[in-house]
Amino acid sequence: MIDELLKKENFTQEDLSILLQSGKEDSNKIFTHAAKIKAEQVGKKVYYRGLIEMSNICSKNCYYCGIRKGNQEAKRYDIIDQDILDAAKYAYQSKYGSLVLQAGEISTPKFTKRISRLLKQIKELSNNELGITISLGEQPDEVYQEWFDAGAHRYLLRIESSNPDLYYKIHPRDKKHDFDNRLNCLKSLQRTGYQTGTGVMIGLPFQTYDDLAGDLLFMKNFDIDMCGMGPYIEHEDTPLYQYKHLLKPIDERFRLSLKMIALLRIVMKDINIAAATALQAIDPIGREKAIKVGANVIMPNITPGMYRDSYKLYENKPCTDENASDCTNCLEVRIGITGDEIGYGEWGDSVHFAKRINH
Numbered sequence: 001m002i003d004e005l006l007k008k009e010n011f012t013q014e015d016l017s018i019l020l021q022s023g024k025e026d027s028n029k030i031f032t033h034a035a036k037i038k039a040e041q042v043g044k045k046v047y048y049r050g051l052i053e054m055s056n057i058c059s060k061n062c063y064y065c066g067i068r069k070g071n072q073e074a075k076r077y078d079i080i081d082q083d084i085l086d087a088a089k090y091a092y093q094s095k096y097g098s099l100v101l102q103a104g105e106i107s108t109p110k111f112t113k114r115i116s117r118l119l120k121q122i123k124e125l126s127n128n129e130l131g132i133t134i135s136l137g138e139q140p141d142e143v144y145q146e147w148f149d150a151g152a153h154r155y156l157l158r159i160e161s162s163n164p165d166l167y168y169k170i171h172p173r174d175k176k177h178d179f180d181n182r183l184n185c186l187k188s189l190q191r192t193g194y195q196t197g198t199g200v201m202i203g204l205p206f207q208t209y210d211d212l213a214g215d216l217l218f219m220k221n222f223d224i225d226m227c228g229m230g231p232y233i234e235h236e237d238t239p240l241y242q243y244k245h246l247l248k249p250i251d252e253r254f255r256l257s258l259k260m261i262a263l264l265r266i267v268m269k270d271i272n273i274a275a276a277t278a279l280q281a282i283d284p285i286g287r288e289k290a291i292k293v294g295a296n297v298i299m300p301n302i303t304p305g306m307y308r309d310s311y312k313l314y315e316n317k318p319c320t321d322e323n324a325s326d327c328t329n330c331l332e333v334r335i336g337i338t339g340d341e342i343g344y345g346e347w348g349d350s351v352h353f354a355k356r357i358n359h
């Protein structure tokens with residue numbers, strides 16, 4: 001049955017739900033199929049995005065997040081601009097090709113201007129050579145435009161769950177956490193011209209296989225260019241922690257995440273898919289396993305070491321006590337083992353995006 005299903009061109013939610021529930025042998029068939037599609041469509045190359053978690057100050061209160069505004073236990077930080085620029089220089093000199101600027105969600109004119117300034121400075125210090133992805137949450141259209149004009153060309157805004165019922169189980173039901181606004185922001189990003197990425201959490205309490213199958217179809221119907229998704233890892237200082245007893249065992253959430261990545265590669269053949277850091281928090285070679293089954297982007301954390309421990313959206317975050325170059329060295333060896341090569345100095349833009357805008 002699985003062989004027949006995998007031959008299909010268009011999958012229904014039911015097909016995907018069945019595939020997500022497959023056992024070990026069938027999962028291996030899914031993984032092999034996804035790896036073949038990846039090699040054919042985007043090649044056996046992995047692109048780096050040096051990740052700078054510039055601040056863990058956030059104005060929102062997502063129920064699953066360790067740096068939510070309401071968590072009094074979180075030690076807050078905001079990296080000074082010079083340290084951010086030094087990290088960007090490090091990414092450039094290490095031929096990472098691109099970086100990701102990520103922070104909690106702040107919407108003030110001061111923050112907007114600061115990001116615009118940083119984007120221009122990063123472009124300048126890298127001779128326009130570093131590609132820049134930003135992940136700074138929901139913002140008005142004009143802010144997205146200003147940052148695009150300042151040099152960012154990819155934006156990651158995770159939907160977390162495309163089922164509104166589940167969305168409101170993991171977010172407060174209020175104006176600041178409005179599902180429709182999130183969708184509108186994703187549309188605005190596409191309109192502005194960004195390579196637009198989204199993603200979901202896998203293994204949430206209350207989440208069903210049908211929800212996850214729906215997430216895959218959501219990404220396809222939305223015509224996204226990139227995806228970053230990974231397992232939900234509970235954080236003790238969050239409201240969602242009270243539902244810990246509803247969770248699947250962590251290794252099951254991990255396997256389910258690999259299946260989601262593989263199925264997304266099968267459903268959306270030419271997009272960029274990141275091997276999320278959360279995979280590594282569960283399995284030391286979790287990201288490399290994701291690369292083998294369809295992912296083609298990795299985000300080495302280059303946040304200056306002294307801040308890294310404080311950017312905890314979830315617990316057991318890996319590499320928080322190492323400096324950036326330790327991370328680079330260990331990654332190179334691990335990626336070599338997957339049989340893929342690293343696209344040093346390349347942007348590695350989404351092939352799907354190029355086709356989408358020329359369509």
Ligand code: SF4
Binds near residue numbers: 059061062065069103
């Ligand atoms: S998930 Fe993002 S927006 Fe929500 S509380 Fe955490 S950092 Fe803020």
